[in-house]
Amino acid sequence: xxxxxxxxxxxxxxxxxxxxxxxxxxxxxxxxxxxxxxxxxxxxxxxxxxxxxxxxxxxxxxxxxxxxxxxxxxxxxxxxxxxxxxxxxx
Numbered sequence: 383x384x385x386x387x388x389x390x391x392x393x394x395x396x397x398x399x400x401x402x403x404x405x406x407x408x409x410x411x412x413x414x415x416x417x418x419x420x421x422x423x424x425x426x427x428x429x430x431x432x433x434x435x436x437x438x439x440x441x442x443x444x445x446x447x448x449x450x451x452x453x454x455x456x457x458x459x460x461x462x463x464x465x466x467x468x469x470x471x472x
Contacts, residue, residue, distance in 0.1 A: 383460060384431045389468045391416070391424045400424070400468050414466050419445070420459050431472045434460050 389400050398421035400414040416424060419441065426440050437456035442449050463469035 383433065383464070383469055384472050385424065385428055385463075386468055386470050391421060391428070393421075398424075402468075414462075414468060419455070423456070423459060 389402050392399055392401055398416040398418065400416060422444060423437050423440055427436065434453065434456045437459060438449055438452040441447055441452035441456060445452075447455075460469065464471075
């Protein structure tokens with residue numbers, strides 16, 4: 383999986399949001415809000431391929447959470463990113 387080109391993470395008024403930039407994202411007419419953990423994951427995997435397991439490892443490295451819980455959380459994040467069209471299968 384990877385973040386689609388043209389989407390960037392911004393911090394606006396203390397909130398993390400993903401926005402589309404450029405003509406290739408002209409149909410992306412909404413902003414995707416991320417919590418701090420999801421923003422950390424985004425920043426960690428921007429511009430490279432990753433798996434849900436990679437995301438889970440990042441969560442266990444930063445937070446006191448079991449790999450099983452991190453895997454569930456990472457799966458939910460990846461599912462939202464794919465559904466909203468800001469990530470794609472590599």
